[in-house]
Every structure is written in structure tokens, then in C-alpha cells.
Amino acid sequence: MRYPTLTRSSCESLAKKRLENSETLIVEPTWVGEGNDFDETPVQHAAEQCRELIKINPSNRDKDRVEGRAARYLYQALQTTNSHSSVPVHVLDDPGFWRYLSIRWFWEFIAWRESKPFANGNYMKYLDANNPTECVITRMYLRMAALGSEKYGELASVLPSATDFWRSHIIRVRTATAPPLVRAMVELQRDQRLFTEDLREFAKRVNRAWTNVVLNIYEQDEARKLLIELKDDLGTDRPNSGEPS
Numbered sequence: 528m529r530y531p532t533l534t535r536s537s538c539e540s541l542a543k544k545r546l547e548n549s550e551t552l553i554v555e556p557t558w559v560g561e562g563n564d565f566d567e568t569p570v571q572h573a574a575e576q577c578r579e580l581i582k583i584n585p586s587n588r589d590k591d592r593v594e595g596r597a598a599r600y601l602y603q604a605l606q607t608t609n610s611h612s613s614v615p616v617h618v619l620d621d622p623g624f625w626r627y628l629s630i631r632w633f634w635e636f637i638a639w640r641e642s643k644p645f646a647n648g649n650y651m652k653y654l655d656a657n658n659p660t661e662c663v664i665t666r667m668y669l670r671m672a673a674l675g676s677e678k679y680g681e682l683a684s685v686l687p688s689a690t691d692f693w694r695s696h697i698i699r700v701r702t703a704t705a706p707p708l709v710r711a712m713v714e715l716q717r718d719q720r721l722f723t724e725d726l727r728e729f730a731k732r733v734n735r736a737w738t739n740v741v742l743n744i745y746e747q748d749e750a751r752k753l754l755i756e757l758k759d760d761l762g763t764d765r766p767n768s769g770e771p772s
Contacts, residue, residue, distance in 0.1 A: 528615055530565040531556030532623030533630060538654055541630045545638075546645070554631045557623070565614070567632075573604035574632035581639045590640055591693065594667060595684030597636060601664060602671035602680070625656035625665050637663045660699050669698045674713075675706025682713045691723065692716060696730040705743035708733075711750035715758065725761055732757045 533541070533556055544552050558564070577597045584593050606613045618624050629637055638645050640663055641653045652661045659665040670683050670693055686692060697703050702712070712733070721729055736742060736757065745753065 528562050528565055528618060529558050529560045530614075530618050530621075530624055531558055531567075531627045531631075532621060533557070533626040534623065535626065535651075535655055535657070538626040538630055539651055542650055542654060545630070545634055546650070554627070556627045556631075559621075559623075560618070565618070569604035569607050570601075570628060570632055573600040574636070576600040577633060577636040581636060589687055591690040592684050592687060594640055594663070595670065595686075595689075595693075598667035598670045598683045599677065599680040601633075601667050603677050605668065606677060619668070622656035625659075625662060626654060629654040629656075629662070629664055633664050660694060666694065666698055669703065673697050673703040673706060673709045675710065679706075679710055682710060685713065685717050689716075692726065696726065696733075700730075700734055701737055702733060702742075705745065705750070707745055707747040708742050708750040708754075711747050711754055715751060715754050719758070721758070728761060729758055732760070 533554075541552065541554060577600055580593050580597055584590075587593055605619070637653055638650075641650070644650060644653065652658050653663050656662040656665045659669060671677065671680065674680070674682055697709055697712070702708055716726075733742075733754070736753070740753070742750065742753075
């Protein structure tokens with residue numbers, strides 16, 4: 528597949544122009560690879576859906592939940608490109624590909640999602656996929672990938688105020704490699720909400736469990752049973768402490 532990319536310097540230059548409200552911005556990527564050209568139509572449609580979410584939620588305080596909804600659109604687009612085949616792994620591993628998508632198609636959503644750092648000129652880490660757990664659209668993709676399938680897409684946005692849950696306790700750690708475990712964690716957090724302090728201790732116990740247990744071979748029901756055991760060991764009959772996560 529031939530696909531479009533942007534260098535980091537080109538991405539930064541274009542971002543500055545975007546921030547200056549350039550009305551005639553032209554994004555000229557470098558195309559790399561061989562074979563059929565990457566079909567941008569599904570991605571364009573996903574970007575339009577994301578912009579609609581912004582219109583519906585212009586001042587929504589729970590931006591992470593909106594990000595979870597947007598993640599479904601992006602993931603689905605990258606699973607249905609070029610005659611319904613997914614984008615190859617080597618393309619998804621190329622930060623330049625994600626820089627292009629960020630600037631060309633998802634700029635408005637990213638700028639809305641990270642409006643505070645953008646206002647302070649701190650924007651590149653949210654555009655540059657060299658840091659995939661910070662770059663907005665790569666972390667969106669990773670959220671869906673951690674769930675294992677678009678079939679479970681509703682779980683990407685089921686939790687309120689869940690920024691810390693997704694970034695710190697799912698996509699930045701080994702847990703993200705075990706979709707049944709991730710789904711079990713999301714459902715347990717939905718059904719029996721833990722707040723910041725207890726959630727962090729619970730997540731630590733899950734991470735430590737990897738030392739003795741191969742968690743990515745667990746089915747979802749088995750994973751849920753293990754998680755309930757770890758959660759019960761917290762002594763969660765005490766009041767939840769901290770803020771929602």
C-alpha cells in the first residue's frame with residue numbers, strides 16, 4: 528500500500544499555520560510504499576463524524592467520553608479501507624502516517640480535545656505519534672484495539688470521567704495486550720466504580736498479577752472473576768477515596 532506521511536518538521540509547520548487560522552492551508556504529504564494508494568474516504572467520513580460530536584458537545588466537560596465515541600469512528604475507518612481490508616500494521620506503525628491524519632483530517636477534533644495545551648502552544652505531543660499514548664488519534668486507536676474489536680465499541684465510551692483509567696491503567700501498560708481482560712475491567716468499573724486512590728491500587732495489583740499469571744489467555748468471564756478477587760482484596764467496603772478516574 529502507498530500511503531501519505533508527514534515529517535515532524537512539516538507537521539509542526541502546518542500546525543503553526545493552522546493555529547494562525549490559515550484559510551488556504553495545503554497539506555502535501557510524502558507518499559511511501561508500493562501498491563494501491565491508501566483510500567482516504569473512510570477516514571474523511573470518520574473525521575466528519577468527529578466534527579459532528581464537537582457540534583453536539585461544544586463545551587462538554589467529559590471530553591474523554593466524547594473521545595471514546597470518536598475512537599469508534601476512527602477505528603472502523605481504518606478497518607474498512609481499500610476494499611474492506613484493514614490498514615497494514617507497518618502503516619499503523621509509521622508516526623508519519625498518523626501525523627498526516629492528524630493535520631489533514633482530525634485537526635479540529637484534536638484542537639477541541641486538547642484545547643488548553645493548544646492555547647498554551649503545547650500541541651506537538653498530541654499530533655506526533657512518536658508518543659502514541661499522548662497523540663490523540665493514536666491513543667484513540669489503541670483504546671479500541673485494547674477492546675479487541677469494533678463489536679465492543681460501546682465500551683470505549685461507557686465510563687464517565689475516565690481519562691486516567693484509559694491512559695494510565697489500560698493503554699500505557701501490558702493490560703492493553705489482553706482484550707478480554709480490558710473488557711472485564713471496563714465492565715467492572717462500570718458496575719462497581721472505583722475512584723482515584725482505590726483504582727490506582729487495584730490497577731497496580733492487576734499489573735503485578737502478570738508476573739505469575741498469563742492474563743492474555745484468559746477468557747472474559749475468567750478475567751472478571753480474577754479482577755473481582757483482586758478488587759475484594761482492597762477492602763473496598765471502606766468509602767471510595769479521591770476523584771472519578
